[in-house]
Amino acid sequence: MKENAIMSDEQNADREALFEPLQIRGMALPNRIVMSPMTRGFSPGGVPTDAVAAYYRRRAEGGAGLIVTEGVAVDHPAALGDAGLGENNIPLLGNAAAIEGWRKVVAGVHASGARIIPQLWHQGVMRKPGTGPYPDIPSVGPSGLWGPLGRMTSIEATSIPADPQIGDPMSEEQIEEAIAAFVRCAVNAVEAGFDGIALHGGHGYLLDNFLWEGTNQRDDRWGGSRAKRSEFPAEIVRRIRSAVGEDLPIFFRFSQWKQQDFRATLADNPEELREVLQPLADAGVDVFDASVRYYNRAAFEGDPACLAGVAKRVTGKLSMAVGGVGINQGMYDRDKAAAVVTDFGPLLERFRAGEFDLVAVGRAMIGDPNWAHKFRAGEATDPYRIENDGILS
Template identity: 55%
Template sequence: MNMVPELHPLFEPITLGNVTFKNRLAMAPMTRSFSPENVPDAVVADYYRRRAAGGTGLIVTEGVGIDQSAAIGDGSGTSSRIPLLHGEAQLAGWRAVVDGVHAAGGKIFPQLWHQGVFRIEGTGPYPDAPSLRPSGLWGPDGGFSTVSRDYIPRVIQPTRPMTEEEIADAVHGFAKSATNAKAAGFDGIAIHGASGYLIDSFFWPQTNQRVDRYGGDMAKRALFGVEVVKAIREAIGPDMPILFRFGQWKQQDFNAKIAETPDELGILLRALAEAGADAFDASTLYFSAPAFEGSPLSLAAWAKSLSGKLSMAVGGVGLSENLFASFETGGAAVENNFFDAAERMGRGEFDMLALGRALIADPDWPNKVRRGEPTLAYSRDMLGALA
């Protein structure tokens, strides 16, 4: 297949753990809520298969509710249509998804997800289960956020903090779901540790004000995430790769930070790497934005430098608007910023590049870009259907 020479870094193979990807392009995890009764069906399987057939090397699924009673509920999508990774029907559905992606030449990781503070009490498959928050805090009201104003009154009141028994149960839920993922044939595990969800709410001082071993400085706030990674590593063995998503911004406040300095971020990432994470997915609104004042380095570049592990950049690839700007404008035009991404990858700033809305708009994006063909623009209306 002919290839635009300047884009060669994006299409080189890369190996993570015991898995080799045919190129450096990944599908970013994006909640779609299209799994009836929490079971991925043939439509979902075809959705992922098409992106693999279109040339994407790694598929990271939408967030998948882990095997813990408070993992999902209303507040982030429609809980009855968020896929789970436990139950006979669910695992059968995921096996069909995995088989389709493999047949199309791709690899696939499930993104293990616990909504944490975003689950509304009394919702989800287990409505009687209490929602889980490190310190009982949802986060600050009035932060720069796109969550609906009618949602915040339902979650803003403090609740009781998680008990250590509940912390252990959540860790076990991640491990059980990782075991199920391996049995279903997935190639690796992705962990959602960003966006203000459960793991991230332990990292963020605004939502973690515990005074026990899980709260305090960055090393202590990292402990829950470290325990999750360790438990998953023990469950799946030494070779199956683990990709950990982290980020500064939160849905509660896009200006939030878990780390004020690179040194502080390094404490977190090195702890996760030592626990068993093989690579870091640096969640940002724009892939090349500088992460800290005084340096041009992106968050993915800092992740690679600080952890010594592979890193993946994400945010606005191939489009003119970042995620939340496109919500306001109704879409995003095509932009050839992937040439900048390829140059950065070529000089070692990061190792992989994740695409979100660009792959919703155009399943064949990788193959088209490789050949120098035009890709499709993104419209918010595309979120309403799987294609």
């Protein structure tokens, strides 16, 4: 039976709520469905090709209101390792050829009525040493720490360092160079025509390395308390804001979990989450993108709200939910076969309750570029297949 045959009028009306436009600073979104950032490795030499433009354009034509691109490495020598995808095919934004490549991607998405923002990415201590465009450069992190060993992790045993102290703590000069790299790429993003900026602040990468006590044990300006661990990403947000002006929205992705430690937390209750996020909100973040594997779970005991809901409540900013929309398997739960989920009741209920403003769809939108149109119409979507992706990040 086709799903629209069993959809109640109420569910239909609720779905339409996700197709209300939303204005965020100068960015007018036609609807609330977002393509979640997903690394691909199809940009030889870091330059997005016409095929990359076609890939994103298909999702825009398929009804997504906003596309957050795959992680784009910032213009810093230690930003990028090969991420398991072969050498040098993750996109950059630090040179004229890459900007030109992105300009075509942006134009295609705009022609389809959607908006697009690049996800700026620095791998920090997760960068695989000896790989990427500058293999001889050591990987960097706030305290030179990879993170505690022996935790539940997605990293292959052969890629886990024997000694978690992988280098020296970043110097003030190194910190400034990393900040400047983010700012340069944000300025280049404006030149390429992007509608805003997304920062990858989760999953155990550089910004998250500052946020997490497991990788940040500094006691200077950049560490020592939750608020101080937020200072490095907050400084990046402030500097980007002053470089790009007031019109561009800034999205910030954060996660409790790290690739180094799935059970890690930045905060164990809403008040602690406020301590983490408030400095970022004050610095100029417009949307918190709360990266969890299953959107439909309470973030904290005794509080039914999901992580995006708590982020919105404690900061007063907009938020975006993600994780398991339209798919029954969390992104690291490979033991179950992925199947299409057609019950959007919990999603619509949480949206209606005002927990979040945007819904990001990851793998389901790899599986079906027309996901957003079909969701709206209550039509069956094509399934995601694991062989369609090359990398988890």
